Amino acid sequence: MSDREVERLERQLQRIEKELPVRAARTLRWLREPSSRWVRIPVGILAIIGGLFSFLPILGIWMLPLGLLLLAQDIPPLRRPTRRALLWCEQWWLKRKRKRMANGT
Template identity: 60%
Template sequence: MNRDQQRLNHQLDRLGQKLPSWAARSLQWLRKSSSRWVRLPAGFLLVLGGIFSILPVLGLWMLPLGLLLLVQDVPFLRRPTRQALTCIERRWRRHKRRRRQADA
């Protein structure tokens, strides 16, 4: 396992700890290697649905979720996805810190 995959797995583990139990179990099942045949088509369909987010049923939320599913099996997506997750996590922490300071 290369370094990008290890870091990504660590980030996904931390994300799973913050999710409700049913979502964490689903995430763990989807990350198993035996779930590849579910993960790839679901990820592709979610990305495709995110691209067509102008339609009423589909939404932009589908794009990052699809990428998170595909990143397990597509090596060239690992580094950019890991970097995006790190950036989002930093911004979220900064936002929470500023909000706490404003409330105090």
């Protein structure tokens, strides 16, 4: 994986951080720091497992992408697909937002 791919993923994660509530953004920023690697990997694995058990209360399918996002920081083969998925979600969200504004909803 090139440094360019890592930089692109970092920029996307920073854009996501700006949209999150302050407390969640602070937690995400801390988890993304290199020194948090030993916390980030187990949390990512647990989030993926929690996403697989989304039929249980509290746990949800939202945990699956969160876990992949955290693991992509440390596992190079996950970076490109994660970055592409983030880009697709961001484009979908903006398109949806524009459509709602055009409809006046």
